[in-house]
Amino acid sequence: MYRLLLFLRRIFVPVIFLLLEGVALHYYASSTVHSRARLLGLSDAVMGGVYGSIAGTEHYMSLGRTNRMLEERVATLENELSVYRAGSRAAELDSLSARVQLPHRYVAGRVVRNSTGKRENYIMVDRGTRDGVERGMAVVSPEGYMAGYVEDVSERNAICVSVLNTTFRASGLVTGTGHFGSISWPATNVRTVRLSEVPKYASIARGDTITTSGYSFYFPEGVHIGTIEKFVENEATVSWDIDVRLAVDMAALDVVLLVKNPEVYERIKLEEEVLGTTPE
Amino acid sequence: MRGFLTYVGLFLVAVVVMQLFVFDSVRVSIWFNPLVYIAFVALLPMNMKPVALLLLGFVTGAFMDMFEGTAGLHTAATLFVAYARRWMIVVTLGRETLQEPAMPSIKSLGGGRFLRYIVFVVVPHGLVYFSLEALTWTNYGLVLLKSAVSALFSLLAVWAAALLFTVRTQKKV
Numbered sequence: 001m002y003r004l005l006l007f008l009r010r011i012f013v014p015v016i017f018l019l020l021e022g023v024a025l026h027y028y029a030s031s032t033v034h035s036r037a038r039l040l041g042l043s044d045a046v047m048g049g050v051y052g053s054i055a056g057t058e059h060y061m062s063l064g065r066t067n068r069m070l071e072e073r074v075a076t077l078e079n080e081l082s083v084y085r086a087g088s089r090a091a092e093l094d095s096l097s098a099r100v101q102l103p104h105r106y107v108a109g110r111v112v113r114n115s116t117g118k119r120e121n122y123i124m125v126d127r128g129t130r131d132g133v134e135r136g137m138a139v140v141s142p143e144g145y146m147a148g149y150v151e152d153v154s155e156r157n158a159i160c161v162s163v164l165n166t167t168f169r170a171s172g173l174v175t176g177t178g179h180f181g182s183i184s185w186p187a188t189n190v191r192t193v194r195l196s197e198v199p200k201y202a203s204i205a206r207g208d209t210i211t212t213s214g215y216s217f218y219f220p221e222g223v224h225i226g227t228i229e230k231f232v233e234n235e236a237t238v239s240w241d242i243d244v245r246l247a248v249d250m251a252a253l254d255v256v257l258l259v260k261n262p263e264v265y266e267r268i269k270l271e272e273e274v275l276g277t278t279p280e
Numbered sequence: 281m282r283g284f285l286t287y288v289g290l291f292l293v294a295v296v297v298m299q300l301f302v303f304d305s306v307r308v309s310i311w312f313n314p315l316v317y318i319a320f321v322a323l324l325p326m327n328m329k330p331v332a333l334l335l336l337g338f339v340t341g342a343f344m345d346m347f348e349g350t351a352g353l354h355t356a357a358t359l360f361v362a363y364a365r366r367w368m369i370v371v372t373l374g375r376e377t378l379q380e381p382a383m384p385s386i387k388s389l390g391g392g393r394f395l396r397y398i399v400f401v402v403v404p405h406g407l408v409y410f411s412l413e414a415l416t417w418t419n420y421g422l423v424l425l426k427s428a429v430s431a432l433f434s435l436l437a438v439w440a441a442a443l444l445f446t447v448r449t450q451k452k453v
Binding site: 012013016031042120 | 312330338347352413419
């Protein structure tokens with residue numbers, strides 16, 4: 001009995017270590033993008049906007065405010081413009097009695113937290129549910145370049161999956177050819193993403209523009225992604241592996257526009273019905 | 281009590297201010313991701329009970345995971361260091377040092393020995409963290425580069441924290 005107690009005392013620390021390490025690794029292995037974004041949102045609730053004030057010191061007070069006002073103005077104008085666009089399209093299609101596409105909705109916000117050094121980078125934007133932000137909204141730079149999408153929203157903030165996140169996916173179109181492929185980030189560099197699955201017979205050239213295709217889950221059609229930097233043939237899949245230079249400078253991202261694509265919700269619902277899962 | 285307050289201060293400076301507010305907001309490149317918060321675990325008293333060390337390592341890692349949204353990654357790496365620190369002290373400083381009820385300091389250990397000790401704490405931490413983050417052997421050079429850059433900054437951070445916190449406690453005495 002005494003020897004058993006001695007034995008237990010000897011293995012006590014390694015057992016505690018293995019137990020805690022097991023918990024940590026299990027949590028790491030079983031977490032999803034959404035649960036990790038949730039975690040970031042939770043930390044913000046604890047810090048109560050400290051990150052916002054830190055980001056604020058990076059700008060001059062008045063300069064920030066003026067800038068913000070201008071961005072908001074841009075957002076309202078974009079809202080109005082999209083209504084007109086939808087209106088004109090409806091008029092065009094009137095004779096065909098086609099379904100009118102709902103206009104996109106824009107919300108301007110400031111980046112309060114951003115990282116580029118990890119394999120999974122997230123952007124925190126100071127706009128939340130009270131500003132009308134919802135999960136699944138696209139994140140674009142003020143110039144209209146693709147930057148990410150909203151993964152989780154709290155009352156005051158939105159946690160967005162950055163383009164520089166290995167779980168990020170979008171559908172990219174080589175403009176002018178009609179060929180499209182899958183956009184992902186190989187985590188080698190902050191200015192390059194990979195466009196794969198573009199068929200080998202597609203004629204592409206260095207400098208070709210890549211935009212989001214209508215098959216993108218979160219993005220409206222035609223959002224500028226970047227330009228072709230170089231491409232090599234992938235023998236295994238008989239397609240091009242294309243390096244795309246991002247138009248957006250993620251490290252210098254300051255103000256972003258959050259765009260609501262009204263069809264996202266229909267798609268999420270449909271995929272849930274068909275596949276029984278929420279797409280990542 | 282004063283020791284406890286010193287460590288609360290160390291946690292605030294190393295983990296909250298240096299890691300979360302300073303280094304996490306510097307965006308230079310993909311390989312720049314220093315993990316300076318390990319200074320807290322490295323500077324815990326040398327005679328600390330292994331179980332207490334593990335629990336503090338767990339808390340530190342979980343805190344970092346929560347604020348960086350990494351879900352268990354920091355916890356796994358920090359726990360490893362907290363568990364192995366005992367042998368790192370034995371290897372670099374000698375078994376008798378495990379009895380000393382003080383913070384490892386440059387003055388008491390000497391610059392060379394202190395540096396050797398913190399290298400043994402900081403380098404494995406970075407390697408475990410960045411390997412687990414990548415979860416692949418392809419492009420392992422990038423993992424090594426990230427670990428090396430991180431180690432450089434972490435060593436400086438531990439050194440600075442050791443200077444700051446040992447000077448302060450000695451003045452009070």
